[in-house]
Structures are given as C-alpha cells and as structure tokens.
Amino acid sequence: MDFFTVPTLAFGVLYCFFVIAHDRRRILHFNVTKHPASAWIIQQLREAFPYDSAPGYLIFDRGTNFNEEAIDTLKSFGIQPKRTSFRSPWQNGVAERWIGNCRRDMLDHAIVVNERHLKRLMNEYLRYYHEDRTHLVPAKETPAGREAARTSDTHRGIVSTPRFAGLHHRYDLAA
Numbered sequence: 001m002d003f004f005t006v007p008t009l010a011f012g013v014l015y016c017f018f019v020i021a022h023d024r025r026r027i028l029h030f031n032v033t034k035h036p037a038s039a040w041i042i043q044q045l046r047e048a049f050p051y052d053s054a055p056g057y058l059i060f061d062r063g064t065n066f067n068e069e070a071i072d073t074l075k076s077f078g079i080q081p082k083r084t085s086f087r088s089p090w091q092n093g094v095a096e097r098w099i100g101n102c103r104r105d106m107l108d109h110a111i112v113v114n115e116r117h118l119k120r121l122m123n124e125y126l127r128y129y130h131e132d133r134t135h136l137v138p139a140k141e142t143p144a145g146r147e148a149a150r151t152s153d154t155h156r157g158i159v160s161t162p163r164f165a166g167l168h169h170r171y172d173l174a175a
Contacts (some may be wrong), residue, residue, distance in 0.1 A: 001048075001060045002095040003036060004102075008112050016122070017041065019048045019058075022094050026143040027126055032118050038069045045073055054079045059092045101129075109167055128163045132170040 001019040008014060015036040019028040029048035033040055049055075054077040060066050061084050074081045084091035106125045112118045130144045141147050157174040 004099045024143045036065050042073045
C-alpha cells in the first residue's frame with residue numbers, strides 16, 4: 001500500500017491511497033482524500049480487506065500516515081506489517097511502478113479539478129488498467145486475466161477500440 005499526491009487546478013493537493021496485489025498487479029482498493037488522517041487510513045484498510053480476506057503481509061513505506069494506530073489495525077486483521085527501509089522506494093517496487101504508470105498513462109494528460117473529478121478519472125483508469133493494459137510479468141496478460149492473442153493466421157486484421165476517452169486503445173484480432 002502507498003500514497004501519492006495529485007495537484008489540482010486550484011493549486012490544492014489530493015492524496016491517493018491504494019493497495020496493490022503483487023501476484024497479478026491488481027489494485028485491490030483505491031480512494032482519494034484531502035486530509036489523510038490515521039482514522040481515514042484505518043477505514044480504508046477495513047474496506048480493502050473485508051470478511052477475513054486479508055493477505056499474510058503488507059508492504060508499506062515509512063510515511064507518517066502509517067502510524068502505530070494503523071499498524072495495530074493491520075495486526076488485528078492478522079496481517080504482518082513490513083515497512084521498507086528509510087528512503088528505499090525500490091523495496092516496494094510494485095507500488096512505485098504503479099504510481100509511475102498511473103502518472104504517465106493518465107495524470108500527465110489530465111488537469112484534476114477536484115476530489116470527485118479525480119475519483120472518476122481513477123475509476124476509468126483502473127478499468128483500463130485491469131481489463132486492457134497488458135503486463136510482461138503475468139505472461140502478457142491483464143490483471144483481470146485477459147490473455148494475449150496467439151494465432152498463426154497472419155491474414156487477420158487488428159481492431160482498435162478506444163479506451164479511457166481515446167487516450168489509450170485496446171487491440172484485438174478481427175473475427
């Protein structure tokens with residue numbers, strides 16, 4: 001889990017919280033706030049892991065938002081907290097890579113107006129990320145499990161479907 005910041009049109013700052021699964025690079029939970037207090041983070045953890053669905057461990061950095069109260073909540077869920085070393089973002093490389101992808105794929109091309117606007121953009125981006133964006137690690141599949149097309153027929157055309165307001169596309173083989 002991690003936070004990243006997004007500037008707004010009115011020069012404000014929004015904090016984006018997310019939890020990502022390492023196995024398929026799925027975003028398990030995402031939310032946005034102006035004030036990431038400890039109580040808000042604890043509520044997000046409850047929403048991310050309902051009904052005893054908590055993983056064995058959770059990697060996070062040494063941000064002041066992840067205080068003892070949040071760590072105690074993780075332990076009460078049966079999660080073993082794993083903090084990264086001071087100034088060592090590579091120790092949580094999956095989360096850091098997702099932040100970079102999110103910035104390059106979407107945030108560098110959009111001006112965020114407010115919290116509601118960012119949530120709408122992020123929901124669209126997460127749908128694109130999970131269903132259409134392929135990854136090298138899970139055998140060029142998407143986090144939702146769509147496999148890369150494999151065919152020996154070289155005469156089939158490619159169909160391009162606009163995604164995410166035309167900023168990105170999904171490519172499939174024609175029928």
